Amino acid sequence: MDYNFAQLYEQLSIEKSSKVSVGLDPNLERIPRFISEQYETAGIDLSADIVLNFNKFIIDLVADLVPVVKPQLAYYEKLGWRGYRVYEETVEYAKSKGLLVIADAKRGDIDSTATAYAEAFLSDRYGSVSAVTVNPYLGKDSVIPFFKQSRQTGKGIFLLVKTSNPGSQDIQDVVSLRGTLVRDVVRDWIVEETENVNGQYSNIGAVVGATHPEEMSQLRISLKKSLFLVPGIGAQGGDIKEIHRVFDKKGHGAVINSSRGILYPESVTINSTKEEYAEAVIYETIKLNTQINEVLINNGKH
Numbered sequence: 556m557d558y559n560f561a562q563l564y565e566q567l568s569i570e571k572s573s574k575v576s577v578g579l580d581p582n583l584e585r586i587p588r589f590i591s592e593q594y595e596t597a598g599i600d601l602s603a604d605i606v607l608n609f610n611k612f613i614i615d616l617v618a619d620l621v622p623v624v625k626p627q628l629a630y631y632e633k634l635g636w637r638g639y640r641v642y643e644e645t646v647e648y649a650k651s652k653g654l655l656v657i658a659d660a661k662r663g664d665i666d667s668t669a670t671a672y673a674e675a676f677l678s679d680r681y682g683s684v685s686a687v688t689v690n691p692y693l694g695k696d697s698v699i700p701f702f703k704q705s706r707q708t709g710k711g712i713f714l715l716v717k718t719s720n721p722g723s724q725d726i727q728d729v730v731s732l733r734g735t736l737v738r739d740v741v742r743d744w745i746v747e748e749t750e751n752v753n754g755q756y757s758n759i760g761a762v763v764g765a766t767h768p769e770e771m772s773q774l775r776i777s778l779k780k781s782l783f784l785v786p787g788i789g790a791q792g793g794d795i796k797e798i799h800r801v802f803d804k805k806g807h808g809a810v811i812n813s814s815r816g817i818l819y820p821e822s823v824t825i826n827s828t829k830e831e832y833a834e835a836v837i838y839e840t841i842k843l844n845t846q847i848n849e850v851l852i853n854n855g856k857h
């Protein structure tokens with residue numbers, strides 16, 4: 556097996572000096588006019604074409620600046636089959652530009668269906684990705700097919716452990732019958748699956764929200780072999796100064812996602828010109844790269 560998601564991520568993040576994932580969450584209402592106005596043909600639904608054009612515009616701008624993009628499936632599914640086509644074309648376009656792709660699908664189901672999900676995302680077919688997010692809260696049997704597919708293909712999975720949303724406490728922080736928190740049950744499945752993996756990082760990662768500093772530190776200590784996918788900075792209120800907590804002593808081991816903060820910079824509007832918009836996207840991306848690198852240096856993790 557040649558493919559190894561975790562190794563590829565570490566390699567690209569070093570080459571590009573970036574730990575950032577750009578979230579491709581295209582919202583038609585916020586896509587700038589210089590893109591959407593090209594598609595104003597009466598009577599035909601061209602929403603999906605607008606999204607594809609916007610995604611390609613963003614990918615071209617960030618491809619040399621970050622190692623990975625993360626399309627969130629909901630934004631494509633809401634456009635129907637055309638949206639799914641555009642999702643796959645976006646994935647292939649990103650791959651052709653040398654980017655890794657994490658499909659944010661948050662899948663999970665009974666074992667037979669979970670197997671189908673795992674194959675759907677982590678095969679070698681057109682539109683397949685480097686890694687997928689998995690919702691483990693249906694139970695361990697719903698996660699095992701993803702573990703198996705990851706072992707076979709070298710592709711990655713990110714299990715939701717402690718999510719960024721305020722309601723994450725409603726289930727994840729409840730004490731289970733074992734006496735540990737429910738999220739720590741998931742943590743332990745990951746430890747069990749990864750403890751004997753050679754090398755620093757395995758392909759089984761964890762989603763840990765940037766809005767929970769304490770948990771970021773706790774989980775970093777117990778999940779030594781897992782890359783963390785960390786959403787929640789910016790719009791959701793996660794503090795960039797705390798981000799060092801998800802990295803190991805050498806400043807490795809985490810992917811910091813920003814979606815709205817990069818796609819829709821505050822300094823521009825939907826009426827801005829292409830040049831203004833491009834400059835703002837590049838500025839936000841470089842700013843985030845720099846902020847993360849500085850926080851790591853300030854905390855002696857580099």
Ligand SMILES: O=C(O)c1cc(=O)[nH]c(=O)n1[C@@H]1O[C@H](COP(=O)(O)O)[C@@H](O)[C@H]1O
Pocket residue numbers: 578580627659688717718719720762763764786787788789790791812813814815816
């Ligand atoms: O799995 C995710 O990526 C995810 C997990 C989580 O706990 N919180 C979370 O916000 N996300 C996703 O990360 C992205 C965050 O977007 P921004 O808040 O705009 O940066 C969205 O696509 C969310 O669906």
